[in-house]
Amino acid sequence: MNNLVFGKYIPIDSFMHRLDPRAKLIGLFLMIAAVFIPKSWWAFLMIAVVELIALLLAKIGIRMIAQSFKPMIVMMIFLLVINVLTLHTGELLFMIGSVPVHHDAIFNTLFVVVRLLLMISITTLLTATTKPLDLTLGIEWILKPLEVFRFPTHEIAMMVSIALRFIPTIIEETMRIMNAQKSRGVDFENGSLSQKITSILSLIVPLFSVAFERAYELADAMEARGYVPGAERTRYHILKFHLADYLFILICIAVFAASILSRIFL
Amino acid sequence: MAISFKSLSYIYDKDMPYAHKALDNIDLELKEGVITAIIGETGSGKSTLVEHLNALLLPSEGSLEILDYKLIANQKIRFLKPLRKDVGLVFQFSEYQLFEESVLKDVAFGPLNFGYTAQEAQERARRALKLVGISENLYASSPLELSGGQKRRVAIAGIIACDPKIIVLDEPTAGLDPKGAKEMTDLFVSLNKKMNKTIIIVSHDNEMVYNVCDETVVLSRGKVVYAGDTLDLFNDPVKLKEFDLLEPQIVTFRNRLIEKGFKLSREARTLNLLSDEIVRQVRR
Amino acid sequence: MSLIELKEVGYSYNGEQKAVDGISFSIEKGSYTTIIGHNGSGKSTLAKLMAGLLPVQEGSIHIDSLKVCEENMPKIREKLGIVFQNPDNQFIGSTVRDDIAFGLENRLVESEKMEGIIDEYAQKVGLSGFLDYEPQNLSGGQKQRVAIAGILAMKPEIIIFDEATSMLDPKGKKEIKKLMYDLAGGDDITVISITHDIEEVLQSDECVVLNKGKLFMQDKPEKVFAKAELLKKIDLDIPFIEQTRDTFMKKKLKLKAKDLEGMAEELWRYRSNR
Numbered sequence: 001m002n003n004l005v006f007g008k009y010i011p012i013d014s015f016m017h018r019l020d021p022r023a024k025l026i027g028l029f030l031m032i033a034a035v036f037i038p039k040s041w042w043a044f045l046m047i048a049v050v051e052l053i054a055l056l057l058a059k060i061g062i063r064m065i066a067q068s069f070k071p072m073i074v075m076m077i078f079l080l081v082i083n084v085l086t087l088h089t090g091e092l093l094f095m096i097g098s099v100p101v102h103h104d105a106i107f108n109t110l111f112v113v114v115r116l117l118l119m120i121s122i123t124t125l126l127t128a129t130t131k132p133l134d135l136t137l138g139i140e141w142i143l144k145p146l147e148v149f150r151f152p153t154h155e156i157a158m159m160v161s162i163a164l165r166f167i168p169t170i171i172e173e174t175m176r177i178m179n180a181q182k183s184r185g186v187d188f189e190n191g192s193l194s195q196k197i198t199s200i201l202s203l204i205v206p207l208f209s210v211a212f213e214r215a216y217e218l219a220d221a222m223e224a225r226g227y228v229p230g231a232e233r234t235r236y237h238i239l240k241f242h243l244a245d246y247l248f249i250l251i252c253i254a255v256f257a258a259s260i261l262s263r264i265f266l
Numbered sequence: 267m268a269i270s271f272k273s274l275s276y277i278y279d280k281d282m283p284y285a286h287k288a289l290d291n292i293d294l295e296l297k298e299g300v301i302t303a304i305i306g307e308t309g310s311g312k313s314t315l316v317e318h319l320n321a322l323l324l325p326s327e328g329s330l331e332i333l334d335y336k337l338i339a340n341q342k343i344r345f346l347k348p349l350r351k352d353v354g355l356v357f358q359f360s361e362y363q364l365f366e367e368s369v370l371k372d373v374a375f376g377p378l379n380f381g382y383t384a385q386e387a388q389e390r391a392r393r394a395l396k397l398v399g400i401s402e403n404l405y406a407s408s409p410l411e412l413s414g415g416q417k418r419r420v421a422i423a424g425i426i427a428c429d430p431k432i433i434v435l436d437e438p439t440a441g442l443d444p445k446g447a448k449e450m451t452d453l454f455v456s457l458n459k460k461m462n463k464t465i466i467i468v469s470h471d472n473e474m475v476y477n478v479c480d481e482t483v484v485l486s487r488g489k490v491v492y493a494g495d496t497l498d499l500f501n502d503p504v505k506l507k508e509f510d511l512l513e514p515q516i517v518t519f520r521n522r523l524i525e526k527g528f529k530l531s532r533e534a535r536t537l538n539l540l541s542d543e544i545v546r547q548v549r550r
Numbered sequence: 551m552s553l554i555e556l557k558e559v560g561y562s563y564n565g566e567q568k569a570v571d572g573i574s575f576s577i578e579k580g581s582y583t584t585i586i587g588h589n590g591s592g593k594s595t596l597a598k599l600m601a602g603l604l605p606v607q608e609g610s611i612h613i614d615s616l617k618v619c620e621e622n623m624p625k626i627r628e629k630l631g632i633v634f635q636n637p638d639n640q641f642i643g644s645t646v647r648d649d650i651a652f653g654l655e656n657r658l659v660e661s662e663k664m665e666g667i668i669d670e671y672a673q674k675v676g677l678s679g680f681l682d683y684e685p686q687n688l689s690g691g692q693k694q695r696v697a698i699a700g701i702l703a704m705k706p707e708i709i710i711f712d713e714a715t716s717m718l719d720p721k722g723k724k725e726i727k728k729l730m731y732d733l734a735g736g737d738d739i740t741v742i743s744i745t746h747d748i749e750e751v752l753q754s755d756e757c758v759v760l761n762k763g764k765l766f767m768q769d770k771p772e773k774v775f776a777k778a779e780l781l782k783k784i785d786l787d788i789p790f791i792e793q794t795r796d797t798f799m800k801k802k803l804k805l806k807a808k809d810l811e812g813m814a815e816e817l818w819r820y821r822s823n824r
Contacts, residue, residue: 010284011284011684063281064282131644132644133644133645133648161644162642164644165641165642165643165644165685168684168685168686169638169685169686172686173362176357176362177362177363179317179322179355179357180355180357180360180362180363181363182322182350183320183322183350183354183355183356183357183425184363184375184376184379184424184425184428185347185350185351185376185378185379185380185428186379187346187347187379201365202363202365202375204365205365206362206363206364206365209362209410210362213639214636214638214639217634217636217639217640218639218640218642220598220603220634221632221634221639221640221642221697222642222652223603224601224603224627224631224632225631225642225652225653225656225700225701225704226624226627226653226656226657226704227652227656228656231656232658233655233656233658234654234655234658234659234660234661235655235661236647236648236651236654236655236661236664237648237661238661307719307721308689308690308719308721308722309689413589413590414589415589440717441716441717442589443588443589443746443785443787444746444785444786444787445588445785445786445787446589470719470720472720512720515790515810516790518810519790519794519810519813519814522810522811522813522814523814523817523818525814526814526815526817526818527818527821528814528817528818528821537793537794537797538797541794541797541798541801541803542801544798544803544817544821545798545801545803547821548803548817548820548821
């Protein structure tokens with residue numbers, strides 16, 4: 001559980017951490033779009049360089065990003081095998097036994113892999129530098145136009161932020177219950193199907209009973225502090241764009257534009 | 267045989283920018299057959315230490331020998347189940363591990379996992395429940411419907427039923443009312459005295475530690491700063507000050523009595539023992 | 551009229567057994583009242599009834615002459631705050647700052663004014679340097695201090711502490727108790743504390759003892775603990791000094807002193823007289 005890097009916020013201070021979450025969200029959309037447009041390696045190189053600079057600015061080690069790639073390796077190998085077996089266009093490069101390996105199979109796989117890696121590192125960059133709560137505020141802002149259709153953005157944002165607030169608590173709780181059951185001889189990794197079901201039950205039942213207890217107490221605490229669902233509230237966090245945010249979006253737009261141009265001219 | 271930690275360190279989130287050394291080069295021997303208290307501030311590494319005892323955590327550096335098992339940093343272990351059967355760990359707020367449909371089934375869950383037959387497991391569960399004082403008419407009810415104190419006793423029965431040689435309890439009295447706490451203390455004292463179990467208990471309650479624990483380990487910021495006799499520790503004002511521990515009230519009272527002229531043995535560690543000695547001297 | 555008046559208050563969760571049964575007492579403005587009783591004696595139910603988190607089924611509760619009921623709730627919420635037992639389950643915001651802001655947001659305080667209020671009350675509870683900390687990086691005692699700051703920011707007249715120190719380590723307990731005394735002493739806040747902590751009871755102005763949902767006694771703490779025999783019967787803990795008196799009493803040595811020093815003296819006199 002602790003090795004999970006993807007989606008985890010890294011609590012340090014950096015230029016990237018200080019950017020407005022809305023700017024980062026807009027940047028994310030632009031950059032991901034930029035990754036999917038070009039067909040030229042030069043364009044990928046450009047995006048990779050920009051991404052690398054951003055990572056440096058975020059003070060996030062390359063090793064951590066490399067770790068976030070780990071879960072993808074199996075998928076990439078799988079993709080390569082499929083491509084080698086099915087794609088027989090382009091120059092014949094070499095044979096593995098009786099299996100011919102063609103130029104397009106290798107390069108198509110590489111293309112997809114590079115896109116995936118770029119996409120993952122861009123997303124990781126966002127989640128590693130943006131507090132979940134700020135992310136919620138950013139998403140709430142982007143969804144704001146939906147309020148015209150009576151979409152309860154505020155309540156949903158409140159729900160999401162409470163859920164995010166409790167994720168570490170629930171993870172801790174899960175670990176504790178798992179440890180308690182392991183101490184009673186439960187093996188969460190091995191065992192027959194029926195044993196597996198029992199082990200999962202031994203985790204889920206206590207987890208739910210604790211979660212419900214927490215929910216009731218939290219509801220009491222919120223009510224006691226004057227929260228009424230749907231009632232008008234003021235907001236403490238008011239997001240403000242700074243010069244750096246505009247600059248950041250501008251750079252992302254430039255990358256996006258460059259990748260479109262690369263598609264047309266290269 | 268003793269339980270011995272040798273240059274053991276544990277690091278949380280190793281290789282991450284926020285890695286944290288919870289245990290720092292621990293060298294420690296714990297005696298078998300006695301009650302040992304582990305005390306120290308929150309975050310001093312108490313829970314991390316006890317989670318090594320049944321291999322829920324494995325040392326990042328160094329090693330731990332316990333019973334016939336040996337845990338060495340970076341080495342896989344093959345004896346997980348027998349170790350966990352022999353070293354029973356009762357977690358803080360252990361009432362939150364109950365999940366079966368009946369009290370009896372929940373207590374039998376551990377023994378079943380450790381390979382006892384269904385019948386043996388039931389028998390062990392019954393015996394354990396009797397020991398912790400849960401009456402028979404509750405055996406069939408859902409453990410989730412019991413009171414807080416009862417739940418915790420059922421949870422502890424769930425470990426006792428596995429027949430461990432060593433029982434580790436992480437703050438077993440936290441959140442209980444005074445009567446519940448007293449019963450809990452009596453329970454593990456009798457497990458030690460009558461069934462000869464080694465008891466290791468993590469606690470914040472110095473009065474209780476002084477009353478019943480033979481040995482005490484004081485942890486501070488991941489290091490062992492004291493390990494030895496409980497009476498020595500709490501009767502030494504210099505050490506109490508150094509480790510920022512409160513003097514148990516019984517020690518204060520005993521010192522006052524000695525100042526007046528009473529001759530009191532060191533072993534008079536509870537009010538009852540202390541008053542016995544005084545009454546003897548008064549009536550002589 | 552007293553600040554808080556309970557008259558024949560009754561409540562049942564399931565319609566059969568009464569968790570709280572015919573309880574009447576009153577609490578004066580600016581006092582520090584402790585409520586003690588074994589687990590299941592109805593203490594927490596009573597706290598929730600006073601805070602309006604459960605509807606009063608029988609009898610009545612008045613706070614500052616306002617009846618505790620649905621329609622008066624907004625006004626009562628302004629007068630009264632409650633701190634619960636589990637520090638984790640009342641931390642609503644993602645950081646200390648956000649958590650203190652939560653109540654202010656509900657009160658429609660403008661964003662620009664919040665910063666100053668947050669700073670003021672974070673300082674009051676000694677958490678000025680922790681404003682951007684997340685709950686998982688705070689100790690139990692610190693989390694409870696955040697809860698108290700969040701309530702103080704709403705300027706209540708009464709704060710109920712529902713076993714607010716029972717899940718904390720000794721250091722956390724000490725911190726929170728100190729804060730509670732200061733609130734009652736210096737800030738003219740009426741404190742009601744449900745507790746098992748004898749030391750705390752001894753320092754309070756008034757003690758209410760509950761047993762099986764009923765009022766057992768209400769008196770000054772010294773007077774309550776003087777009835778050690780009675781308290782033991784209802785599974786309550788008694789101070790060390792009373793335990794000592796009780797232990798020697800059973801062995802036919804009567805002690806009258808009010809502190810350990812005096813008791814040691816008395817015992818030595820017994821010995822010298824023989």
